[in-house]
Amino acid sequence: MKVIDLKEDVELLDVLRKHFPHPNLRKYQADLANNVYRALANGEKNIIVEAPTGLGKTAAIYAGVMAFATENDLKVLWLTRTGSQVSHISREVSALPIFGRRMVCIHETVSKVDLRRFNATCRAVRRAGRCPYWPGLPRALKPPLTAKEVKEAGRRFGVCPYECLIASLYSTRIVVATHMQLNTIGWLLSKWRARREKTLLVLDEGHQVVKNALSMVRDSISIRAVEKASKEALKYGFRELGEHLRKAVEEYRGILLSDGEVEVEDLLPDADELTMVGEDIQDAKIKEGYVPTSYVLSLADFKISLKGAKPILVKEGRSLRLEAPTDPVDSLKSVYDGWYATVTISATISGELTESLTGKEVTLLRAGWPFQENLTAYIVQGLTTKFEKRDETLINDMAWVVDLAVKCGLKSLMFFPSFELLERVLSRTSIKEVVAESPGLDQEEVERLMTEFVEDSKKALLAVYNGRLAEGVDLSANLVICFGIPFAPPTGKRQALIKRLSEVLGDEKRARIYGEILPGLWAALQAAGRAIRGPEDSADVYLIDDRYRPLARFLPR
Numbered sequence: 001m002k003v004i005d006l007k008e009d010v011e012l013l014d015v016l017r018k019h020f021p022h023p024n025l026r027k028y029q030a031d032l033a034n035n036v037y038r039a040l041a042n043g044e045k046n047i048i049v050e051a052p053t054g055l056g057k058t059a060a061i062y063a064g065v066m067a068f069a070t071e072n073d074l075k076v077l078w079l080t081r082t083g084s085q086v087s088h089i090s091r092e093v094s095a096l097p098i099f100g101r102r103m104v105c106i107h108e109t110v111s112k113v114d115l116r117r118f119n120a121t122c123r124a125v126r127r128a129g130r131c132p133y134w135p136g137l138p139r140a141l142k143p144p145l146t147a148k149e150v151k152e153a154g155r156r157f158g159v160c161p162y163e164c165l166i167a168s169l170y171s172t173r174i175v176v177a178t179h180m181q182l183n184t185i186g187w188l189l190s191k192w193r194a195r196r197e198k199t200l201l202v203l204d205e206g207h208q209v210v211k212n213a214l215s216m217v218r219d220s221i222s223i224r225a226v227e228k229a230s231k232e233a234l235k236y237g238f239r240e241l242g243e244h245l246r247k248a249v250e251e252y253r254g255i256l257l258s259d260g261e262v263e264v265e266d267l268l269p270d271a272d273e274l275t276m277v278g279e280d281i282q283d284a285k286i287k288e289g290y291v292p293t294s295y296v297l298s299l300a301d302f303k304i305s306l307k308g309a310k311p312i313l314v315k316e317g318r319s320l321r322l323e324a325p326t327d328p329v330d331s332l333k334s335v336y337d338g339w340y341a342t343v344t345i346s347a348t349i350s351g352e353l354t355e356s357l358t359g360k361e362v363t364l365l366r367a368g369w370p371f372q373e374n375l376t377a378y379i380v381q382g383l384t385t386k387f388e389k390r391d392e393t394l395i396n397d398m399a400w401v402v403d404l405a406v407k408c409g410l411k412s413l414m415f416f417p418s419f420e421l422l423e424r425v426l427s428r429t430s431i432k433e434v435v436a437e438s439p440g441l442d443q444e445e446v447e448r449l450m451t452e453f454v455e456d457s458k459k460a461l462l463a464v465y466n467g468r469l470a471e472g473v474d475l476s477a478n479l480v481i482c483f484g485i486p487f488a489p490p491t492g493k494r495q496a497l498i499k500r501l502s503e504v505l506g507d508e509k510r511a512r513i514y515g516e517i518l519p520g521l522w523a524a525l526q527a528a529g530r531a532i533r534g535p536e537d538s539a540d541v542y543l544i545d546d547r548y549r550p551l552a553r554f555l556p557r
């Protein structure tokens with residue numbers, strides 16, 4: 001792996017000036033832009049940018065990538081984690097955003113259908129001529145655009161907003177979308193008239209892509225959804241299929257009596273049969289004047305994702321679900337293979353791991369910390385959230401810390417390894433002036449919590465690692481408390497991952513570092529990183545757990 005340590009203050013290359021979207025440069029930005037451009041010009045195919053949040057990576061990388069893409073007539077596909085990040089990047093660099101169909105749907109009822117069943121429902125209403133906005137006469141839109149603006153344009157023209165986005169693809173060099181687009185990448189590239197080998201892929205929040213691959217889950221479906229599919233089939237006269245599913249649900253519910261996961265037999269019907277029945281149900285619903293949603297079709301999608309493998313049954317509290325497993329190496333290769341070049345961006349990603357998993361040589365561009373003394377991290381010992389140590393003393397100690405932090409009057413973020421711990425600690429604190437995340441919040445509720453926290457200068461926010469408030473959101477604060485380290489539990493799937501990584505990396509010790517230790521530490525660091533979004537922010541971070549000290553060598557400089 002080639003490693004380049006970036007310099008704080010250098011001149012931006014002349015050729016990049018017209019592509020840099022801001023009048024002023026922050027520390028490291030010019031050297032980052034220059035090195036991205038130089039690496040591409042040198043024929044380096046896989047670049048990883050390791051730089052802290054708030055450095056201004058988007059503008060710098062955009063300048064380097066766009067200068068090279070323009071000179072070489074390449075397209076640029078920029079993928080990030082969430083729809084709001086897509087809007088943000090579109091605004092910053094004037095790129096065309098491709099939001100998912102559901103995010104910009106303006107059909108009165110179809111727009112309310114859940115994500116899992118949305119695409120099939122939209123397809124059915126289009127087929128039946130029941131969407132007043134489709135096909136219409138889509139018009140190209142001019143970036144930058146937010147999802148709200150795209151919807152407004154669709155309403156103004158009386159046409160599906162998503163089709164307007166697709167109509168805008170033709171003449172654009174750069175497109176920004178979410179990582180979800182990777183699931184249908186071939187479709188997007190053909191609509192864009194682009195080819196992988198003539199396109200630069202920028203993977204923003206790249207740790208998320210690696211994390212997804214290491215999760216070894218291609219798709220999942222709840223047993224409740226399978227039960228609903230059974231009831232739906234029975235209601236619409238597909239007695240045999242309905243009974244088949246009812247028995248499968250009964251059997252799956254009897255397997256795991258406590259939290260855990262286990263490989264189970266595939267008791268689901270054939271994907272073709274599920275698809276045929278699901279489509280008949282959709283037709284029947286349309287005739288009855290209902291929205292043509294179908295749980296049976298969602299199950300057909302899941303069955304296709306299984307690709308003949310046995311599913312994994314997972315129980316977590318009240319949630320019982322089936323997962324379709326996938327190989328982490330195959331997953332990452334399918335993301336990285338075939339592009340002209342890739343640029344992966346993240347504050348927490350391992351070049352060595354990416355190189356080993358993808359089998360591709362990496363150039364690592366590393367920036368230092370640009371904010372001088374703005375962030376100080378302390379490791380605090382004396383308690384641990386290790387599962388077997390979660391007793392009443394621990395809960396009381398954590399509640400004492402929360403009370404103390406709130407009494408300090410500093411704007412505080414506090415992160416917990418699970419909702420269960422968060423709720424137990426919250427119920428033990430004496431102060432109620434806090435905003436707390438709860439399980440299953442939708443986007444609107446997440447935004448409401450964020451606004452409540454941002455608008456009150458003294459509020460504390462309690463959230464969980466890996467949750468909606470721990471990554472990809474701006475939550476400036478002066479104090480961050482990270483309780484515990486969110487290591488994944490030692491399940492069968494985790495053992496399978498360690499075995500697979502041992503094969504790829506050559507030894508089990510390194511496999512444990514990349515498969516167990518670093519994902520936990522990265523999740524804590526991502527959460528802590530919410531506090532510093534730019535040079536004007538400053539924060540103290542307390543990493544509270546006995547297990548941080550021996551792992552200090554893995555923490556960033």
Ligand code: SF4
Binds near residue numbers: 132133134
């Ligand atoms: S075609 Fe109609 S239902 Fe489908 S996304 Fe567009 S507006 Fe929504």
